[in-house]
Each structure stands twice: as structure tokens, then as C-alpha cells.
Amino acid sequence: MRRLFALLMLLLTIAASATTVKPLTIEELTIAASVVVEGQAAESWSSWNAQHSLIYTFTRIRVTKTLKGQPSEAVVLKQVGGSASGYTQRVAGVNPMKAGDVSVLFLRPSGANDGTMVIVGLMQGNFRVELEAASGSTVVNNGVGDVHQPTVQGVTQYRGAKMTLRQLETRVQKAAANE
Amino acid sequence: MSRLRALAAFLLLAIAPAFAWLPELTGSGSPVADRWSMNSFAVTWDLNASTGNNVQGSRTVHDVIAASFATWQQAPNTELNVDEGEPSDVSSESASPANINLICFVCTDVDFADNSTLAVTVITTADGPGKPDGHGGVSQFAGQILKADIIFNPHVPFTTDPGGVGEDLQTIATHEIGHFFGLDHSPVVRSIMFPFASDLTTLSYDDVAGIATLYPKGTPDFPSGSIAGRVTFPSGSAVFGAHVFAESTSGRQVLGPNIRKSPIGTLSRPNGSYVIQGLPPDKYTVTAEPLDGPVASSDLNGFPNAYRRSSVDTNFTTHSH
Numbered sequence: 377m378r379r380l381f382a383l384l385m386l387l388l389t390i391a392a393s394a395t396t397v398k399p400l401t402i403e404e405l406t407i408a409a410s411v412v413v414e415g416q417a418a419e420s421w422s423s424w425n426a427q428h429s430l431i432y433t434f435t436r437i438r439v440t441k442t443l444k445g446q447p448s449e450a451v452v453l454k455q456v457g458g459s460a461s462g463y464t465q466r467v468a469g470v471n472p473m474k475a476g477d478v479s480v481l482f483l484r485p486s487g488a489n490d491g492t493m494v495i496v497g498l499m500q501g502n503f504r505v506e507l508e509a510a511s512g513s514t515v516v517n518n519g520v521g522d523v524h525q526p527t528v529q530g531v532t533q534y535r536g537a538k539m540t541l542r543q544l545e546t547r548v549q550k551a552a553a554n555e
Numbered sequence: 556m557s558r559l560r561a562l563a564a565f566l567l568l569a570i571a572p573a574f575a576w577l578p579e580l581t582g583s584g585s586p587v588a589d590r591w592s593m594n595s596f597a598v599t600w601d602l603n604a605s606t607g608n609n610v611q612g613s614r615t616v617h618d619v620i621a622a623s624f625a626t627w628q629q630a631p632n633t634e635l636n637v638d639e640g641e642p643s644d645v646s647s648e649s650a651s652p653a654n655i656n657l658i659c660f661v662c663t664d665v666d667f668a669d670n671s672t673l674a675v676t677v678i679t680t681a682d683g684p685g686k687p688d689g690h691g692g693v694s695q696f697a698g699q700i701l702k703a704d705i706i707f708n709p710h711v712p713f714t715t716d717p718g719g720v721g722e723d724l725q726t727i728a729t730h731e732i733g734h735f736f737g738l739d740h741s742p743v744v745r746s747i748m749f750p751f752a753s754d755l756t757t758l759s760y761d762d763v764a765g766i767a768t769l770y771p772k773g774t775p776d777f778p779s780g781s782i783a784g785r786v787t788f789p790s791g792s793a794v795f796g797a798h799v800f801a802e803s804t805s806g807r808q809v810l811g812p813n814i815r816k817s818p819i820g821t822l823s824r825p826n827g828s829y830v831i832q833g834l835p836p837d838k839y840t841v842t843a844e845p846l847d848g849p850v851a852s853s854d855l856n857g858f859p860n861a862y863r864r865s866s867v868d869t870n871f872t873t874h875s876h
Contacts, residue, residue, distance in 0.1 A: 397750065398671045408669050427649045430677065456665070456677065462686045463701075466579055466589075467675045468734045469750065474860075487666045497671040510870055 397469065400497050402544065406551035408496045409482035411445035413437070414505070414541075417477040418450070422458030431465040433458035433472035434492065437481065443545060444552040451483065454492035469498045478505040480516055480544060505541060514541040578769060579739050581680050581698035586861035589680050589698045589737040590769045591637075596690035599640030600624060600735075601655040603662075610660060612715030616724065619715050620658055623728035623756075627736060630758055631776040631810055632767035632833070635736070648677070648706055653689030656735070657704040660713075667708045674727050676734035678703045703735040717756075725756045738765050739858075742798045742846060745817035759817035760810060764833030777809070783830040786823045786843045788871065793827030796858065796867025798846045801831050801839040809835040822846065825862050841876050845869035 406412060420435040435453040455472050457465045473479070482501030483493040495501040503516035517538040578588035591598050604617050621639065628635045643657055649664050651657040665675060679702040681694030688694050688701050705728070707713065712721035726747075733748045741748040743761040758766075767779070782801050786794040800820035803809075808816060823829040823843070831841075846867050859866050 397673065400671050404671075408671075425649060429649050429651055429653075454666075456675070459682065462682045464581055464680050464682055466678050466680070468579075468740055470675075471860075484669070494666050496669055498675075500671065504866075506866065 397498050397500060400500050402547045403551040405482045405496055405501050406444060406548050407555060409444060409484055409501060411447045411451070411483045411493065412443040412480065412548050412552070413439045413445075413447055413451065413483070414441040414443065414480050414545075415439045415451070415478070417453075417473045417475050417479075419475050420473055422460045422472070424460050430456060431458045431460045431463065432456060435473040437473075437479075441545075443480070443548045447483075452492045453481070453483070454486050454488075454490075454494055471499065471502075473502075479503055480505060480541070480548075503544060515539065516541050516544050578765070579678065579680075579698075579734075579737050580858065580861040581682065583861060583863055587696070587698040588769060589678065589700055591700045591736070592695050593634075593636045593770070595688060595692060595695055595699070598637045599656060600637065600658055601640035601643040601645075602658045603643045603645055603660070605644075605646065606660040607709055609709060609711060609721075610713045610715065610724070611721060612713075612719050612724070614715035616660060616715065619724045620728055623725055623732050626729055626756065626758060627732055627766060630763050630766050631814070632763070632772050632779065633770050634772040635766070635770050648704060651702075651704050653702055656702060657706075659704070660707045661709055662706050663709055665706045667710070670708060670711050672708060673711050673722055674705060674707045674731050676703060676705045676731045678734065678737070700737055705731045705735060723756070729756055729758075733762065733766075736766060737769055738762075741765070741820065742822075743800060743818050743820045745815055755815070757813055757815055759815040760835070761817045761819045763810060763814055764819045764831075768832050777835055779832070780834050780836070781830050781832045782834060782839065782841055783828070784841070784876075785827040786829065787827050788868075793825060794823055794843070794868045794871060795825050795827070795862070795864055796846055796869075797823040797827075797829070797843045797871070799823055799829045799831065799841065799843045801834060801841050803837045804840055805838050807837060809837055818842075822858060822867070825864065842873060843871075843876075844873040845871060 415437040418436045418438045420433055422431055422433045424431055433455045437451050437453055439447055439449055455470055456467050457470050458472050480503040482496040484496055486492040486494050500518050503518045505516050508515045515538055580586035581589055602620055606616055645651050645657050646661050647664050648662045678700055681699045681701055683697045684694055686694040713724045714721035715724050729747050738748050740750045741761055745759045746761040747755055747758055748762055786797045798820055800818035802818040819831055819834055821829050821831050
């Protein structure tokens with residue numbers, strides 16, 4: 377993937393912007409989030425809103441480690457999309473969590489002030505935690521790996537890439553300490 | 556790291572019954588591509604042209620949105636019977652009626668959380684036939700798109716002028732309209748559906764392959780074919796979710812000057828099989844590579860989930876054939 381990407385980036389010389397999302401660095405994600413936690417999805421459920429216009433998926437996250445903020449032992453994540461009563465709604469880039477998923481989550485309170493939390497930066501604030509078979513390391517990835525944005529000044533590299541859990545923890549804690 | 560041992564590819568002259576590119580998917584286990592039915596009810600886009608001060612430029616948002624839809628509707632080999640609806644004054648996504656497809660710049664009830672998300676497209680599909688479609692009828696098939704609303708972040712600066720200050724509205728709109736029609740993000744960098752694309756307002760070969768496969772024209776503008784094969788590990792077991800793409804080796808501009816030449820890609824399925832559809836007549840190199848960046852499976856709308864897998868396989872090296 378990177379080989380093709382690097383080749384094609386050489387062909388792009390115009391100023392760039394993201395379409396759906398603007399890539400954020402881990403430091404930017406940390407600053408934008410009021411809470412950064414490691415946790416496991418305990419249960420999730422989807423339902424229509426009161427107006428029957430939007431389906432939301434709610435996921436109860438059991439917090440196993442706090443990297444920023446003072447969350448309670450469990451937080452409820454609210455994401456647009458899901459399936460309810462024979463219909464499915466989707467927003468590209470939003471992957472509703474399901475029970476068992478383990479993630480590092482960059483969160484802010486929902487604008488609805490309903491006690492739920494939302495992920496910062498669409499998919500960017502959700503780093504899935506996985507055990508990498510080849511190395512035996514615990515790695516994280518938010519799907520925004522090594523995004524290069526060509527600019528008129530040069531090429532900027534956004535290092536939101538796959539990394540070890542420990543590396544992510546260190547960067548988050550350092551960024552939070554510098555706020 | 557395992558080496559990819561075999562990548563068998565052969566040219567098919569007929570359309571194979573499989574996904575060409577990366578559509579949104581409905582269902583689990585044997586998912587189907589999301590798409591509109593163009594003969595169930597009239598598909599329209601319904602613009603609330605109100606904007607805040609965050610939208611600047613000499614062109615109207617109406618002109619930009621109309622041009623963005625036209626880009627898709629003029630794609631080769633594609634038939635999209637979509638018309639502009641009546642102007643809308645709906646200013647809340649929560650209050651968007653089921654029978655309109657709202658395009659809104661002032662909706663504040665979508666929780667963007669921050670300004671890094673520029674716009675979202677919410678598509679509603681039926682999980683099966685027989686569900687009320689919001690237009691007085693019922694859905695015809697699983698994955699039928701019944702409604703799609705495009706909501707632009709009201710706090711993000713947009714420009715309607717190419718090169719203006721702010722996010723280029725036509726770039727964002729063209730990308731979101733791809734979602735409107737059922738396309739997911741693409742791992743092909745020059746695709747308009749690449750989630751972190753540049754200021755591009757034209758389609759790529761990859762985009763055309765996707766839209767033309769979902770909405771084929773009765774009488775095609777050009778003949779197209781497919782490349783199919785299977786991606787396996789040295790053990791012979793299947794590689795799931797390999798990004799497989801065909802890249803022209805001829806340098807020919809087959810689809811005309813307004814379509815950007817790019818690889819055309821797809822992902823391998825649980826049994827390792829892949830079918831790259833919508834290929835113009837040309838010579839191609841086929842490459843399989845891990846979906847490990849810049850686009851990863853988490854950028855796609857539940858591709859692993861649709862096949863009841865937790866993740867795609869990435870523990871192999873890039874291999875061309």
C-alpha cells in the first residue's frame with residue numbers, strides 16, 4: 377500500500393485538503409479531547425432518535441486505563457449509524473463499536489448533553505488495540521496511518537499511523553501534560 | 556512476515572457476479588451492495604441553500620452542488636436518474652422528512668464534535684424487501700437506499716471558488732455525493748472517494764468503475780471487462796481484505812480528458828477471491844497489497860464486519876502479477 381501511495385503522492389502538486397476529515401495528529405487529538413481512555417466495549421445497542429430520523433449506536437465502554445481527564449469507570453459512547461427495526465444507517469468513516477472491541481478513545485461530551493461521549497475526529501479518535509502476530513506487540517491503529525498531505529510548502533506527514541500501545545500512551549500523556 | 560505466494564489473475568470478458576469496487580454493504584456473511592432503485596420512486600436532492608458566514612465565494616452553493624451531481628451523472632457507462640428537488644427550508648437533520656434527501660449547511664444538530672470533520676452523509680437503507688420506503692411504497696431489496704442526507708459542518712470555512720480561502724466546497728461535495736450514491740471510501744489515492752484526497756473535483760478511473768458498476772448504462776459508452784483471481788498465503792489459505800488493484804501499463808487515456816487515470820481497485824473476500832470490474836480495454840498489472848495505510852479497514856464502513864471478520868489480513872508483502 378505504501379509503495380503505491382508514495383508513488384502517487386509524487387504526482388500530486390496542488391494544495392490539499394481532506395474531503396471527509398482533516399487528519400489530526402495524536403497531539404491535536406489529545407488537545408481536542410476532554411477524556412482519553414483505554415477500554416473495552418461491554419455492550420452496544422442501537423435505536424432511532426425521538427424524531428425517528430437518525431439511528432444512534434450506544435456502546436458502554438469499560439475503562440481500563442485513563443490517559444487524560446477524569447472519566448467514570450464506564451462511559452457511554454454515542455455514534456451516528458446502526459441498525460434498528462429493519463433499517464440501517466451509515467456514515468462513511470463511522471464504524472459503530474461492538475461488544476469486545478478494545479480501543480484507545482479520544483472523547484468529548486456529546487453536544488446533546490445527555491451524558492454520552494462522542495469520538496473526536498470521526499474515526500480518527502478511535503485507535504483499535506490489537507495483538508500483532510508477527511511481532512507479538514500490542515499495536516494500535518486509527519486508520520489514518522502515515523497520511524501525507526502535499527502542500528505548497530512541501531509534504532507534511534501525519535504520524536497517526538500504526539504504533540505500539542506504549543508509544544501512543546507516551547505521546548498522549550506528554551501532550552496532555554503540555555496543555 | 557509471510558510472503559504472498561500466489562496471485563492468479565485472468566481476464567473475464569463478461570461481468571462477474573461480484574463487487575467491482577468498494578460499495579457500502581448491507582447484510583452480514585453474504586453482504587450486498589447498497590444502491591438506489593431508480594424506478595421505485597423519484598430520487599431527488601433537496602437543497603437548503605441557506606448558509607452561514609463560513610461559506611464564502613462568488614459561486615452559489617446551488618451551482619456548486621449542481622455541478623458536483625453533474626460530475627457523477629456524466630460519468631461514462633453510468634445512468635443516474637437523479638433530479639434537483641424543490642428548495643428545502645429544513646434546517647435540522649433530526650427533522651429531515653423521509654421523502655427528501657436534504658443537503659444542509661446550517662444544520663447544527665449533527666454532533667461533529669470538532670472542525671476536523673468537514674461533512675457527513677447519512678444514508679438509510681432497508682435491511683430487506685417490504686419495508687416502508689418513505690414515498691408511499693415499500694423497499695424492493697436489501698441494501699436499497701431510501702434516503703441520503705448530506706450535512707456540511709457549519710463551523711468549517713468553505714469556499715465556492717477554486718483556490719479560495721477555506722475548504723474547497725466542490726471537492727467535499729463531490730466526495731459526499733459519492734457516498735450519497737452508495738460508494739464507500741476507496742484505498743486508491745487518486746480516487747475522489749479516497750478519504751484524504753486533494754483538491755480534486757473530477758472523477759478517477761476508480762470512481763467511474765464503482766459508479767458504473769452500481770448504476771450501469773443500458774447502452775455502454777465503451778466496453779468493459781473484469782479481472783478476477785484469488786490471493787493466498789504460502790499455505791494456500793485465503794487472504795481476506797487484500798487491496799487488489801489493476802494499473803494500466805499502456806499510458807492510454809481511454810476514458811477521456813476529464814477522467815483522471817488511476818488504478819482501479821477492490822478488496823479480496825473471505826475466500827481470497829477478488830473481481831475488479833469496470834475495466835476499460837487496456838493492458839494491466841495487477842497488484843495485491845496489505846490494507847495497512849494510508850487507508851486501513853477502519854476507514855471503510857464495516858467491510859470486515861460485513862463478512863463476519865474482526866479485521867483484514869495484512870501480514871503479507873506486496874506482490875504484482
